[in-house]
Amino acid sequence: MQFGKVQGIALMVLGIILIGIQAMLAVPRTPAGAAGEAAPKTAETKTSIVPGIVGAISLIGGIAIFATARRTDEPPPKDAVK
Numbered sequence: 490m491q492f493g494k495v496q497g498i499a500l501m502v503l504g505i506i507l508i509g510i511q512a513m514l515a516v517p518r519t520p521a522g523a524a525g526e527a528a529p530k531t532a533e534t535k536t537s538i539v540p541g542i543v544g545a546i547s548l549i550g551g552i553a554i555f556a557t558a559r560r561t562d563e564p565p566p567k568d569a570v571k
Contacts, residue, residue, distance in 0.1 A: 491558060493554055493555075493557075493558030493559075494554075494555055494558045496551075496554055496558075497551045497552070497553075497554035497555025497556075497558060498551065498555060499551070500547045500548070500550050500551025500554065501547075501548055501551035501552060501555065502551075503544070503547050503551070504544045504545065504546075504547040504548025504549075504550075504551060505544070505548065506544070507540045507541070507543055507544025507547065508540075508541060508544040508545065508548065509544075510540045510544070511538065511540040511541030511544060512541075514536045514537075514540070515536060515541075
């Protein structure tokens with residue numbers, strides 16, 4: 490396997506992990522004992538959207554690198570035999 494494809498796969502995995510982290514941060518949690526009753530309102534916490542944005546960019550970049558990486562034993566398109 491060549492270096493460009495490995496980089497592409499690594500970026501895709503990183504993007505998926507970061508998007509998963511963003512999804513876990515965005516979903517509100519309910520307290521363990523309060524399944525049916527309303528939980529008291531607590532202080533609002535601000536969640537950052539940075540993991541989601543960086544994850545989406547790295548996922549798209551990884552797909553682009555993986556798709557455009559050529560094999561090392563493949564000749565350039567201008568020198569290819571037709």
